[in-house]
Amino acid sequence: MTNTIKLRGMANVSFWADDLQAAKVWYTKLLGVEPYFQSPNPENPAYIEYRIGDSQDELGIIDKKYAPPAASMTGVGGATLYWHVVDVEGMLAITKKLGAVEYEPLTERGVDWVTASVVDPFGNIIGFIHSPHYQEVWSSMGQG
Structure with a gap:
């Protein structure tokens, strides 16, 4: 089964x-x-x-x-979803220029692996990552 x-x-x-x-x-x-x-x-x-x-x-x-009642028990969003980007530092700068506030600074995680996150003006966390794992999976699917 x-x-x-x-x-x-x-x-x-x-x-x-x-x-x-x-x-x-x-x-x-x-x-x-x-x-x-x-x-x-x-x-x-x-x-x-x-x-x-x-x-x-x-x-x-x-x-x-329309948020569930439990959502009001927290301030900033409860999870960080990291979007893969080519230039984490550049996305951090763009979002801050648009009014987002840095949540997690630019952080080196390993070779060619960087993260950062911001809180948008509405209280949601947006994560950015440049990850060799994403690149590897995407390439294995026949993508560039």
Whole structure:
């Protein structure tokens, strides 16, 4: 019998924002693309979603009024999702220029392996990583 109960890959990461319109402007500047999905409509969204990165991963941003009650027990987001980038130091500078606050400074983790993270203006952690592991997996899939 095949084990069908397993994690198969990140399908979506969702952040919360008190001001979804402001978050839409901020993330559109950061990502360089408009959200491809907005519900219930673009004028008054409760949820927006971007497709980004090599695998067109989903980044969703939800109006904080829909957050589960336990979410209000913490300040900054509870997990750090690291997005692979070519230039961690450059992304750190770009996000700080857009108003994010450094959460974890630029940190060398090994040969060609660097991380850093910021807190966006809405209280979510965004991690950046340059990892030889990501490069190896991506190359093994026939990607550049």
